[in-house]
Amino acid sequence: MRKIQEHEDKLKDKNRSQEEIGTSEDEMSKSQAEKTLIQNALKSDQFGALVHHLSLVRNKRCLMAYVYKRAEVIRSLGWMVDSVLPEEIQEKLSTSEKEYFKNHAATLQSYMAELDLHLTVDMIPPKDPYIKVRVLDDIGEIALSDQVANLARHAIMFLRRTDAEQYITQGQMEELTG
Amino acid sequence: MDSGAGESSAADDYESLMSTTDAELLKSAWRNEKAAPEILNYAADLVQRSRQQIQLMEEMVEDYINDGVDPLTVSLYQIDLDRTMFLLRSYLRTRLQKIEKYVFHIQKTAEEWNRLSKQEQKFASRFAGDIKHHLDQSVLSRLPDQYQSHLRQSAASEEDDMVPEPQLDSYVVCRSKKYLGTYQLNDGGEELINIEADDLYALPYKSIKPLVESGQVDLV
Numbered sequence: 001m002r003k004i005q006e007h008e009d010k011l012k013d014k015n016r017s018q019e020e021i022g023t024s025e026d027e028m029s030k031s032q033a034e035k036t037l038i039q040n041a042l043k044s045d046q047f048g049a050l051v052h053h054l055s056l057v058r059n060k061r062c063l064m065a066y067v068y069k070r071a072e073v074i075r076s077l078g079w080m081v082d083s084v085l086p087e088e089i090q091e092k093l094s095t096s097e098k099e100y101f102k103n104h105a106a107t108l109q110s111y112m113a114e115l116d117l118h119l120t121v122d123m124i125p126p127k128d129p130y131i132k133v134r135v136l137d138d139i140g141e142i143a144l145s146d147q148v149a150n151l152a153r154h155a156i157m158f159l160r161r162t163d164a165e166q167y168i169t170q171g172q173m174e175e176l177t178g
Numbered sequence: 179m180d181s182g183a184g185e186s187s188a189a190d191d192y193e194s195l196m197s198t199t200d201a202e203l204l205k206s207a208w209r210n211e212k213a214a215p216e217i218l219n220y221a222a223d224l225v226q227r228s229r230q231q232i233q234l235m236e237e238m239v240e241d242y243i244n245d246g247v248d249p250l251t252v253s254l255y256q257i258d259l260d261r262t263m264f265l266l267r268s269y270l271r272t273r274l275q276k277i278e279k280y281v282f283h284i285q286k287t288a289e290e291w292n293r294l295s296k297q298e299q300k301f302a303s304r305f306a307g308d309i310k311h312h313l314d315q316s317v318l319s320r321l322p323d324q325y326q327s328h329l330r331q332s333a334a335s336e337e338d339d340m341v342p343e344p345q346l347d348s349y350v351v352c353r354s355k356k357y358l359g360t361y362q363l364n365d366g367g368e369e370l371i372n373i374e375a376d377d378l379y380a381l382p383y384k385s386i387k388p389l390v391e392s393g394q395v396d397l398v
Contacts (some may be wrong), residue, residue, distance in 0.1 A: 055302060056322070057331045064328075064340070070314060075278065100312040110386045111274075113356040117229075119267055119274070157250075159262065 074101050078108065080169045131160045132176040139172060200227055201262060213351070213397035215274045215383055217284065220295045228266055235259045236260055238298035243356045245352065273298065282341045283330060343368045348382045351398045353378050358394060 072161065085093075085101065093101070112119050138175060139151040144163045151157075156176065167173040207221050239259060242252050277284060277294070282300055284290045294302060310328055318326045325331070329338040358373040373379070378398065389395040 003273060049259070056325060060317070060321060060325055060331065061340075064313060067313060067316045068309075071309060094316065096312055098316040099315075103308040104305070105310075107301060107304045110304070111297055114297045114300070115270070117267065117270070121270055 044172070070097065071100060075104060077101075078105055131161050131164055133157060133159055133164050133168070133173040134172050134176055135167075137172045195233060200224065200231060200263075202267065204228055204262070204265050208272070209266050210390065210397045211269055211272050211276075214349075215346060215348050217280070217290060217293055219293050221300065222295060223268075225266065228242050228262065231257065232262060232266070235262075274301070276344075277302050280342060280344055281309070283339075286338070286341070289360070316349060332373070346387070347382045349380050350383045350386075351378055351380050352386055352390070352395050353398055354389075354395045356394070358389075361389075 053170045074093070077089065078101060090098065108119075133156070135153055135155045135157070138153045141148065141150050144159060149157060150161070164173060164175070168175055192311065197339060203221075203353055205225055207224060211218055213298055235255065236259065239252060239255050242293075273294075277298060283293070284302060285306055291299065313328050316324075324333040327333070327340075329341055331339050354375060354377070356372050357375050361373050371379070383390075390397065
């Protein structure tokens, strides 16, 4: 926009200087032709500059929208998975995105530590304090909130909801509703 | 948690008593927060009291388990506890998600910045720094000099036009508890509506914003 202003100013100066010289008729018609030439050249410059600026701004908007939307999706993953992303997703992220995910997880952790409240559990309203789950992967012995359990594959057990949710979202357990 | 239920026989008294217990207050704060397009005031003392009550309940449940009280009663108390914890967590989560969506706008507007709690303000600053750094690294550092701001499209824009703002004229469904009489909808004084108690209205959020803030109208 500034360049366009400069071009317009140059045009005005040229016009003014032409009038001040006060030339004869012949020279007037010649300089008239020159003037229109210069004006057209300047106008195409102005239009060129405007088109360049507008397309730059549009590209910037598109790029930022793309990066921003990806960042949104990464954040929603962070709510489900906690702090480590599975391999198939990690290879689809750029380095900056991996760094952003780490930073975001750290920010969330610090907020939750200040509040002393775990915010990633309880994503759906609870219906029962305990739920029945079947273990899909071999996890081994884990100390849960009120028992020490051996989570072997294909075992069906009753777990506290807050404990089981973490494994369910990671796909290591499934809920039995039948 | 719902203490003092049904001590007096009249239904009105029961209603007003129920609506002032912390559980009900938390529920309505949660509902308002979920339905409103912008972030509302942080109910600091409500959250504080709820956490204290949750703490008490947890200790009580533990004592019951150790004493060997009827497991059915214990699980009932447990589920009540769980549901309250869910309300609290979901309330805080909804606020966080709104902050994430509109962080640059909230940082600019002092009124909205004051609606956040201190921890939320810290979170918002760190979050804004994170996302600015990410955008800078991926996109903005490769652009020519005049276009590198994350708030403006280019240095020639007159205002910060790349900041998303909450849509204040989106429609919300609301209900008032008492009869409020005639209320002027728009600033131009175009429409007057009668707000009756317990009637549902679908209105643009902007027109009832002051009523929501004073607590006279609840969003559904």
